[in-house]
Every structure is written in C-alpha cells, then in structure tokens.
Amino acid sequence: MLTIFKNEWKAFLRNKIFLFFSIFFVLLLIITTYFGILQNNQQIINQKSAQDHIRNQWDEMGPYNAHSAAHFGTYAFKPNSILSSLDEGVNAVTGIVLRLEGHKQNDAAFSESSQSLFVSQFGKFKISLLFQFIIPLFLIFFSYNIYTSEITSGRLKLLIVQGNSFKKIIFSKILTLLSLAGILLLFSVLFQLLFNFNQIGVEELLRLSIFFLAYILYYSIIISFTVLISLLLKNNTSALSLTLICWFLWTIFFPKTIGSFTEDLTPQSSRFLLQSNMDEDREKGIDGHNPEDVRIKELEAKVLREYNVDSLSQLPINFSGILLQADEDYGNKVWDKHYGLLYSNLLKQKKHYQISGLINPFASLQNLSMASSGTDLIHHLDFLSKAELYRRKFIKTLNNEYTYGNFKIDGGNLSSSDFFKSIDDFNYNGLSIHKIIVKYTLDILFLISWTAILLLLINAKTKKYLINES
Amino acid sequence: MHLITIFVNKKLVIQLKNIQKKFKNKIALKNLNLEIKSGEIYGLLGANGAGKSTTINLLLGFIKADNGSICMKDPINNLKIKRDKLGYIPENVNLYPYLSGIENLDYFSKIANLHFNKSQLEEILISCGLQEDSIHKLISGYSKGMRQKVGIAIAYAKKAKIYLLDEPASGLDPYSSNELSILLKKLKNQGSTILMASHDIFRVRETCDKIGILKGGELVKEMYSKDVTSKQLEELYLDFMKN
Numbered sequence: 001m002l003t004i005f006k007n008e009w010k011a012f013l014r015n016k017i018f019l020f021f022s023i024f025f026v027l028l029l030i031i032t033t034y035f036g037i038l039q040n041n042q043q044i045i046n047q048k049s050a051q052d053h054i055r056n057q058w059d060e061m062g063p064y065n066a067h068s069a070a071h072f073g074t075y076a077f078k079p080n081s082i083l084s085s086l087d088e089g090v091n092a093v094t095g096i097v098l099r100l101e102g103h104k105q106n107d108a109a110f111s112e113s114s115q116s117l118f119v120s121q122f123g124k125f126k127i128s129l130l131f132q133f134i135i136p137l138f139l140i141f142f143s144y145n146i147y148t149s150e151i152t153s154g155r156l157k158l159l160i161v162q163g164n165s166f167k168k169i170i171f172s173k174i175l176t177l178l179s180l181a182g183i184l185l186l187f188s189v190l191f192q193l194l195f196n197f198n199q200i201g202v203e204e205l206l207r208l209s210i211f212f213l214a215y216i217l218y219y220s221i222i223i224s225f226t227v228l229i230s231l232l233l234k235n236n237t238s239a240l241s242l243t244l245i246c247w248f249l250w251t252i253f254f255p256k257t258i259g260s261f262t263e264d265l266t267p268q269s270s271r272f273l274l275q276s277n278m279d280e281d282r283e284k285g286i287d288g289h290n291p292e293d294v295r296i297k298e299l300e301a302k303v304l305r306e307y308n309v310d311s312l313s314q315l316p317i318n319f320s321g322i323l324l325q326a327d328e329d330y331g332n333k334v335w336d337k338h339y340g341l342l343y344s345n346l347l348k349q350k351k352h353y354q355i356s357g358l359i360n361p362f363a364s365l366q367n368l369s370m371a372s373s374g375t376d377l378i379h380h381l382d383f384l385s386k387a388e389l390y391r392r393k394f395i396k397t398l399n400n401e402y403t404y405g406n407f408k409i410d411g412g413n414l415s416s417s418d419f420f421k422s423i424d425d426f427n428y429n430g431l432s433i434h435k436i437i438v439k440y441t442l443d444i445l446f447l448i449s450w451t452a453i454l455l456l457l458i459n460a461k462t463k464k465y466l467i468n469e470s
Numbered sequence: 471m472h473l474i475t476i477f478v479n480k481k482l483v484i485q486l487k488n489i490q491k492k493f494k495n496k497i498a499l500k501n502l503n504l505e506i507k508s509g510e511i512y513g514l515l516g517a518n519g520a521g522k523s524t525t526i527n528l529l530l531g532f533i534k535a536d537n538g539s540i541c542m543k544d545p546i547n548n549l550k551i552k553r554d555k556l557g558y559i560p561e562n563v564n565l566y567p568y569l570s571g572i573e574n575l576d577y578f579s580k581i582a583n584l585h586f587n588k589s590q591l592e593e594i595l596i597s598c599g600l601q602e603d604s605i606h607k608l609i610s611g612y613s614k615g616m617r618q619k620v621g622i623a624i625a626y627a628k629k630a631k632i633y634l635l636d637e638p639a640s641g642l643d644p645y646s647s648n649e650l651s652i653l654l655k656k657l658k659n660q661g662s663t664i665l666m667a668s669h670d671i672f673r674v675r676e677t678c679d680k681i682g683i684l685k686g687g688e689l690v691k692e693m694y695s696k697d698v699t700s701k702q703l704e705e706l707y708l709d710f711m712k713n
Contacts, residue, residue: 003580007566014568153564158624161530162582163554467532 004172032127033191036085043080051077059421063414066402070395073101076387076426081374082196083207087128089375100391105335131215136222139181140247143226144240146173166465174223181219206433207372214368217447221361224454231461250362262352266345278338285330299326321403328395343381350377357446364443371440374430378439383428390426480507481545483663489538491524498524499687508545511654511664513678515707520684522667526634530558544631557625561637563617567610571595571620574609578624598623599653615646635666639673651677671707675700683710
C-alpha cells in the first residue's frame with residue numbers, strides 16, 4: 001500500500017500542471033489565511049480598544065445619576081476568536097456589537113459588511129470558500145479517473161498480476177488523495193497555530209481538531225463518492241459529469257432549497273411585525289416615565305403598604321427606581337415571549353438544516369466548520385442570550401442603586417464614581433467544546449456515516465476485479 | 471529420437487479443459503481444450519473476437535469460466551501457479567509515463583514485494599533487450615517495443631513461470647518484432663512457458679513451437695510450427711477463416 005501511495009505522490013509531483021496549480025493554490029491559501037488572520041487580529045484589537053474605551057467612560061464617570069447611566073448604557077462585543085478567520089459563519093451578516101441600555105433591547109449591529117464598503121460591494125474572499133468549494137472541486141478532478149485511467153491504460157491488470165488486490169490499489173489511491181487534501185488543510189491550520197501561537201490554548205486546539213476532522217471526513221466523502229461513481233459507471237465523462245452534478249446539488253442547490261424549506265416549516269414573522277407586536281405588548285406594561293399610568297398607582301399603593309407610609313415623600317427609597325425596574329421586568333417578559341419564540345424557531349430551523357445532512361453531507365460540514373470557529377448561529381444566539389442576561393443584571397444594578405443607594409429625600413441622588421467603577425464588563429467566552437459536540441452530534445454522526453457507508457460500498461465493489469465483457 | 475523423448479517427457483504447465491464462456495448472449499469460448507507444456511511457446515492465432523484475449527484473461531483470473539477447468543502447475547514442484555507468478559504483457563504496455571524505465575521496473579517489482587538494487591534493475595532491463603542509455607529516460611519517450619521490453623522485464627524480474635502475451639507484435643516495426651521473438655526464445659530457453667495471442671501469422675510461425683487456431687471461441691486446429699511453412703500456415707489460417 002505504501003509503495004502505491006508513494007508512486008501516486010510521485011505522479012503528482014512530476015505532473016507540471018499539478019505542480020503549477022498546487023503552488024498557486026498553496027500561495028492563495030497562505031495569502032488568504034495570512035490576511036484573514038491579520039484582519040481578524042485587527043478586529044480583535046479594534047474590539048479590545050472599543051471595549052477599553054467604554055470601560056474608561058464608566059471608570060471616569062464622576063458622580064452621576066444611575067438611571068441616566070442606564071440610558072447611557074454600555075456595549076456587548078461578540079469576541080472574534082482567533083479561529084473566526086477560518087470560517088466567518090454568520091458573523092459577516094449578523095453584527096458583532098450589541099448596545100445594552102435601559103428600557104429596550106437592541107439588535108446586534110456593525111456586521112463586517114456594514115462597515116466595509118469593499119466587502120459590501122464585492123464580498124470577501126474567505127478561506128472557508130477555499131475549504132468548502134475549491135478543495136473539493138480540486139479533489140473531484142483528481143479522483144474521478146483514478147480507476148478508469150488504470151483500466152484504460154491496462155495498468156490495473158499489470159498491478160493485479162504483480163500480486164496486488166484490486167481493493168488495495170483503489171484504497172491506496174483514495175488515501176493518497178486524502179493525504180493531499182489533508183496537507184492543504186494542515187497548511188492553514190498550522191498557519192493559524194504559527195501566527196497565533198501565544199493565544200492558542202487547549203480550547204482552541206480542540207476546536208481546531210474538530211475543524212480539521214470535519215473537513216477530513218468531508219474530503220473522504222468527496223473522494224470516496226467520486227471513486228464509487230467511477231467504479232459504477234466505468235466511464236470518465238459520465239463519472240465526472242455525475243459527480244459534478246452531485247457536488248452542485250450538495251453545495252449550491254440543497255443549501256438554498258433546504259434553507260427555504262426549513263423557513264417554510266417554521267415560519268418567522270418579519271422584523272417589522274416582530275417589533276410592532278413587541279411594542280404593542282410593551283404598551284400594556286408600566287410606563288416608568290408616565291406618572292398617570294394606572295399600573296403605577298397600583299404599584300405605588302403596594303410599596304406604600306410595604307413601607308407602612310402614606311405618601312411617596314415618606315418613603316426611605318426612591319420610588320422612581322422601583323417603577324423603572326418594574327417597567328424593566330415587564331419589558332423583559334415581553335422580550336422573552338417574542339424573542340424566546342424567535343430564538344426557538346431559529347434553533348428549530350437550525351435543527352432541520354442539520355437533519356438535511358442525511359442527504360447532504362455539505363450541510364453537516366458547514367455546521368461543524370462554523371461551530372468549531374465559534375461563528376455559527378448557536379454561538380450567536382448564545383451570545384445574544386448571555387448579553388441580554390448581562391443587560392438585565394446591569395440595569396437592575398443601576399436601578400437598585402437609583403432606588404436604594406445614595407438616596408436623598410431632597411433629591412440630587414447621584415451615585416459615586418466608585419459605584420460605576422464596580423460594574424463589571426460583559427465578557428463572552430463562547431460555548432464549551434462539550435456543548436459544541438452535544439449540539440452538533442447529529443452532524444458528526446452524519447459525516448462519519450457517509451464516510452463509512454461510502455467506504456463499505458467501495459470495499460464491496462472492489463472485492464474482486466472481474467471483466468464482464470469480451 | 472532423443473529430442474522427441476525430451477519433448478514427450480515435458481510436463482503440462484497450462485491445461486484448459488472444456489472451457490465455456492458466454493458474455494450476455496455472445497459465446498466467447500466453446501469447449502476450449504488447450505494444453506501447453508513446460509518451456510513451450512504456444513501461439514494462439516485468430517481473428518478479432520475469436521476468444522484469444524478471453525483465454526488470456528481466464529488464465530489471469532480476470533474472467534470466470536462458465537464451465538470447464540483451468541490448471542496451471544509448476545513443472546518442477548507440481549504446485550499450482552498463482553497469479554503473481556504469471557507474467558502478463560498486454561498489446562500496449564502502458565506503464566507510468568512520469569517514471570523512467572528503471573523506476574517502472576523498480577515500482578512494479580516493489581509492489582510484488584521484490585527489492586532490487588540499481589545495478590540489478592539495470593541488469594534485468596538490459597537482459598530484456600533495453601539499451602543501456604534509455605534505462606533512465608522517462609517511459610513517455612519510449613517506443614512501443616521499448617515499453618514491451620520493460621513489460622517483459624517486470625515479469626522476468628519476478629521469475630514468472632508463465633508469460634501471457636496478448637497481441638505483443640501488433641504495431642511493432644519488423645526490427646522490434648524480431649527482437650521480441652529473440653527475447654521470447656531466450657525466456658523459453660530459460661524454462662519459461664509462453665502463451666502468445668496474435669494476428670501475426672509470420673511472427674507466430676517464427677517464434678512459437680506450437681500453434682493453435684481459434685475461431686468463434688473454438689480451437690479448430692493445432693500444429694507444430696516445424697511442421698508448416700509460413701505460407702502453408704497462412705493458407706490454412708485463411709481457409710479456416712473462410713469456412
């Protein structure tokens with residue numbers, strides 16, 4: 001097997017066209033990876049600087065009204081992990097900055113495309129494009145004739161007569177192609193390690209391993225599928241045509257149609273409708289800024305009873321703070337109702353898309369690629385949910401301060417700068433490897449099953465080489 | 471008299487008994503009985519579709535016979551000859567064009583678990599008739615005859631007991647064709663048994679000890695080449711083809 005493997009590599013290395021394309025491809029890979037890393041690291045630096053700036057604003061805040069500080073708000077930054085450059089996933093369109101403030105929940109903004117004129121006009125050349133589209137095409141063109149070329153040249157008989165089994169010849173060739181794909185992949189992964197050496201920990205290494213294994217499995221599927229088609233059809237043109245059709249279906253047609261199908265299965269209301277429904281529900285709650293609101297009167301009576309006093313002026317606390325927090329609590333319920341449904345629908349759509357891996361291994365690859373890079377929908381929703389939880393805690397801290405801290409009955413309740421300094425920043429650490437594996441078990445299983453089934457079919461098809469025609 | 475005795479005593483190396491083979495509805499071989507003795511060069515003549523290649527593929531194990539038996543035995547130890555001890559030279563020996571002659575021989579030997587050093591490989595190629603200066607050149611620059619010599623060298627390197635040649639002279643110039651004959655006779659003298667399928671009546675007559683004519687999957691005539699002239703063989707062959 002090793003001898004055939006070595007000879008196949010010799011064939012690659014002595015093929016000038018292969019060498020030219022390989023060098024071109026590796027250069028492209030290096031350049032794309034390098035610029036991806038640079039761009040990603042720059043984004044990490046920018047984010048860090050923006051985060052520091054916001055922190056400074058809070059640290060340097062003099063005595064200030066806590067409720068005004070809630071309106072001033074803060075920002076949650078979705079951190080760009082060092083692996084984000086491998087696969088940008090949903091980050092390019094979803095936005096990575098979330099403004100957190102009192103009374104309202106905002107959407108994430110500042111997606112890359114919204115910030116770069118070049119990206120918004122021409123798109124971005126992403127390394128995942130190479131991994132998901134170009135390398136598989138490259139592999140198809142190298143594997144569609146590995147069997148037929150040996151047959152038509154008559155070398156297959158010579159190889160078998162030398163004591164090799166048909167199976168060994170085919171599997172050696174598959175292994176050679178897989179090693180070629182693995183080397184290209186390893187190039188990028190090692191490049192990541194090299195350029196981010198100081199920032200790579202166990203977590204990143206594990207994520208890189210998932211990323212690497214997912215692609216290796218997908219490439220095994222592409223190669224095995226192409227070889228199997230070639231074994232079945234025994235004709236170069238038909239084998240290449242059918243493989244390319246399947247590649248097109250997997251990578252372009254199915255993702256689009258299955259995407260639309262999952263949207264039909266769990267339809268989402270439009271952004272406008274979602275917002276107007278939320279506004280409608282929100283109006284039913286307490287309006288903290290409207291003293292004539294009936295529900296305010298009820299809350300007022302409840303608080304007066306609690307403190308056993310007759311008027312708001314006798315209260316040892318700031319009733320406005322209670323009102324604002326009640327308004328906040330109600331707003332949170334409204335958000336939970338509408339966004340809870342939205343997130344649950346998005347996760348259902350995601351699940352349906354994951355199931356499509358049964359017929360489309362590319363879907364499983366996409367999911368695992370984004371998940372290991374931390375740029376998938378599940379990471380994004382997790383970020384949004386954790387940012388919202390932080391916002392609630394943040395606003396409640398400010399409201400509590402406004403209600404109970406430094407309250408002066410004669411007004412002028414300003415909080416000290418020490419209080420603002422004590423407020424923690426939002427830090428998002430992403431999902432743990434364990435959670436990623438749990439959420440993406442289906443995709444892992446599909447990729448493994450596809451590979452195993454195709455290899456078993458090839459194994460069955462290559463048990464014996466027999467000629468069925470004169 | 472002495473010569474005849476030796477010939478009679480020679481053991482059977484290849485024996486095909488009542489072989490029948492059908493591809494879909496087409497009969498490829500019909501009750502084929504063929505015996506080839508040790509150290510014999512057997513020439514199988516026949517038109518396209520007569521069953522020559524099918525016979526060779528049957529012996530190589532690439533085709534399963536519908537009926538009949540095939541036996542290939544080593545004349546020395548009487549053991550069954552396995553496929554890896556067969557030398558196969560197809561009509562076009564398409565080796566790896568990106569490898570030189572010596573690299574091709576090295577590769578095919580290695581996959582047969584045979585390891586030779588450079589001088590041994592060179593020696594094998596030279597003994598199979600390849601010019602020394604072409605050994606290290608890429609196969610892509612080789613003529614058909616040169617490639618055939620490398621093909622024979624591959625079989626020779628593994629000490630093939632039986633050589634199966636499918637239309638080896640086809641497309642060769644007379645000089646290369648003659649060189650092939652000389653090489654095959656050399657192998658025969660070293661004890662190899664050779665089955666050669668061909669269209670080339672003259673080359674078969676010149677090279678082979680025994681000749682069989684296949685027609686429609688049937689062995690219609692067998693003779694020793696010493697018993698016929700090329701002209702007689704041609705007439706006989708044409709007669710069979712006409713009828």
